[in-house]
Amino acid sequence: MTQAFDVVIVGAGMVGAALATxxxxxxxxxxxIDQAEPATFDADLPPDIRVSAISAGSERYLAELGAWPAIKAMRTTVYTRLAVWDETRHPLSNLLPRKLAEVxxxxCALGASHLGHIxxxxVTQRALWNSASSEPGVTCFPGRTLTALDNGAEAAQxxxxxxxxxxxxxxxGADGGNSGVRALAGIGVxxxxxxxxxxxxxxRYRGPVKDITWQGFYPSGPRAFLPLHSADGDQCWASLVWYDSPDTLARLKALSNEQLLQEITRAFPQELPPLTHIEAKASFPIARQHAKRYVNQRVVLVGDAAHTINPLAGQGVNLGFQDARCLQTQLRxxxxxxxxxxxxxxxxxxxxxxxxxxRRMMLAMDLFYHLFSNRTPPLHLLRNLGLGAARAMPFARNQVARYAMGIDDELPPLASQIARRRPGFKTL
Structure with a gap:
C-alpha cells in the first residue's frame, strides 16, 4: 500500500514528535514512524531512569505545541538554582577555597521564576505522542521500522x-544518534x-524535594544530582549521574544496590542528601558527533540524528527542540x-x-570537559580562577545562564570567542 504525505518523520522521540505536532x-x-508507541504513564511506577533538563525556552515551545500542560499534569520537578564547583584535591587548591570557586x-538574579524543569x-515522549496523534493531519505508524529510502530530486519515499x-x-530523520535515515541518505558524520x-x-533520598541541581567536577568526570518528585513518606526521588572510565563504571554496575549506595555516599560531594534506596542503574558511552551536513536533497536531519553533545549540561534535547522549531518555521x-x-x-x-x-554548544561543552577532566596543576588553577571570576561577575554569569535557558540565542562574546578558538571548531 502506498500513501502520500507532505512530510514523513522517522523517529517519534521527543524531537520528532514535537516537530510532527x-x-x-x-x-x-x-x-x-517509530519502532514502538511510548508507554502509557503510570503515576504509581518509579520514574524513568532517563531524564532531561528542559530549559525555559523549550518549555515555551512545548507550550506552543499544547504539550506542556500534559507534561505538567504527569510529573515535572522545577529547579530554581544550578551549582557547579571543582572537587579536585591538589596542593594548588589550597590557594582558593572551594566555596570561593563555586558558582x-x-x-531570582535573572528575574525569572525558575531555570527549568527536570x-x-x-513523560515528555508520551505527552508529545498524544499531541501529535491528536492532530487530524498526523498519521502515526507505531511498531514500524524503515527498510529503504528513495531520495530523489523530484520526490522521495x-x-x-x-x-x-x-x-x-x-x-x-529524527531517529537518534545511530540514524538509519542519515545512513540511507549517504550523510556522513x-x-x-x-x-x-x-x-x-x-x-530515593530522605528529605523534601530540592529546587537545585548541581555538578561537582572530579578529574575522572563530574558527579551530578538532579532532583525529582516526592516519593512515599518523607522521601523523594533523584537522578544521579556519575561520569568515569568504562572500567570503573563496569565495576560499579556489578555491585549490588546496597553496595553501590555505599560507594555513592563515599564518592559524591557532601551536598548529596542521605540516600535510602537505589531503584535502577544504567551506563552509556558519550561522544561528540556532528553530521557533515543536515540536508541531502529531500532529506533533512534534526536532533540527535544531526548532532550529539557531551551531556554535561543536559542541553541535547533542548538543541533538538530548537532544530524542530526552526525547521517548522522554515516549512511554514x-x-x-x-x-x-x-x-x-x-x-x-x-x-x-x-x-x-x-556547534557553539558542542564546543562549549567540549571545552568544559577538557578543562575539568584532568589533574594538570596549571589547568586546575585556571579553572578555579575561572569559577571564582564567574562568581565575582554576576553579569557575565547571568548571560551564560540566559543562553542555557534559551532566553538568549547567542553565547556571551568572550565564551563564544574561546569556543571558536578551540582546535576543530571549523571542522565540526
Missing part, C-alpha cells in the same frame, strides 16, 4: 518493514568518542509562499541557522 497544527499532512546560577523522557510505501515531499562513560542512577514559510518543501534555499537557511548554534 507543530507541523500538524500548521495544516501539513504528516507521517510519524550558583539563580533564577522531566522524565518517558520510504519503505517500511511491512512493505508499506510512504511518499513524502520531505523526509525528516564526524565523531569523537570521549574516554569517559556516564552512569545514571535512579535513587515555504507553505505560505507556495514553495517546494525541499526548496534548496529554504533548507539551506535551516542549516545555516542551526549548524553554528549547535
Amino acid at each position: 507543530g507541523l500538524g497544527r500548521s495544516g501539513f499532512k504528516v507521517a510519524l 550558583t546560577f539563580d533564577a 522531566v522524565e523522557n518517558a 520510504v519503505t517500511l518493514d511491512n512493505h508499506d510505501i510512504l511518499d513524502g515531499r520531505l523526509i525528516v 564526524r565523531r569523537d568518542q570521549y574516554q569517559q562513560q556516564a552512569m545514571v542512577i535512579s535513587a 514559510e515555504a507553505q505560505r509562499a507556495g514553495k517546494d518543501l525541499a526548496d534548496p534555499g529554504l533548507l539551506a537557511a535551516y542549516e545555516h541557522q542551526r549548524r553554528p548554534a549547535n
Whole structure:
C-alpha cells in the first residue's frame, strides 16, 4: 500500500514528535514512524531512569505545541538554582577555597521564576505522542521500522518493514544518534568518542524535594544530582549521574544496590542528601558527533540524528527542540509562499541557522570537559580562577545562564570567542 504525505518523520522521540505536532497544527499532512508507541504513564511506577533538563525556552515551545500542560499534569520537578564547583584535591587548591570557586546560577538574579524543569523522557515522549496523534493531519505508524529510502530530486519515499510505501515531499530523520535515515541518505558524520562513560542512577533520598541541581567536577568526570518528585513518606526521588572510565563504571554496575549506595555516599560531594534506596542503574558511552551536513536533497536531519553533545549540561534535547522549531518555521514559510518543501534555499537557511548554534554548544561543552577532566596543576588553577571570576561577575554569569535557558540565542562574546578558538571548531 502506498500513501502520500507532505512530510514523513522517522523517529517519534521527543524531537520528532514535537516537530510532527507543530507541523500538524500548521495544516501539513504528516507521517510519524517509530519502532514502538511510548508507554502509557503510570503515576504509581518509579520514574524513568532517563531524564532531561528542559530549559525555559523549550518549555515555551512545548507550550506552543499544547504539550506542556500534559507534561505538567504527569510529573515535572522545577529547579530554581544550578551549582557547579571543582572537587579536585591538589596542593594548588589550597590557594582558593572551594566555596570561593563555586558558582550558583539563580533564577531570582535573572528575574525569572525558575531555570527549568527536570522531566522524565518517558513523560515528555508520551505527552508529545498524544499531541501529535491528536492532530487530524498526523498519521502515526507505531511498531514500524524503515527498510529503504528513495531520495530523489523530484520526490522521495520510504519503505517500511511491512512493505508499506510512504511518499513524502520531505523526509525528516529524527531517529537518534545511530540514524538509519542519515545512513540511507549517504550523510556522513564526524565523531569523537570521549574516554569517559556516564552512569545514571535512579535513587530515593530522605528529605523534601530540592529546587537545585548541581555538578561537582572530579578529574575522572563530574558527579551530578538532579532532583525529582516526592516519593512515599518523607522521601523523594533523584537522578544521579556519575561520569568515569568504562572500567570503573563496569565495576560499579556489578555491585549490588546496597553496595553501590555505599560507594555513592563515599564518592559524591557532601551536598548529596542521605540516600535510602537505589531503584535502577544504567551506563552509556558519550561522544561528540556532528553530521557533515543536515540536508541531502529531500532529506533533512534534526536532533540527535544531526548532532550529539557531551551531556554535561543536559542541553541535547533542548538543541533538538530548537532544530524542530526552526525547521517548522522554515516549512511554514515555504507553505505560505507556495514553495517546494525541499526548496534548496529554504533548507539551506535551516542549516545555516542551526549548524553554528549547535556547534557553539558542542564546543562549549567540549571545552568544559577538557578543562575539568584532568589533574594538570596549571589547568586546575585556571579553572578555579575561572569559577571564582564567574562568581565575582554576576553579569557575565547571568548571560551564560540566559543562553542555557534559551532566553538568549547567542553565547556571551568572550565564551563564544574561546569556543571558536578551540582546535576543530571549523571542522565540526
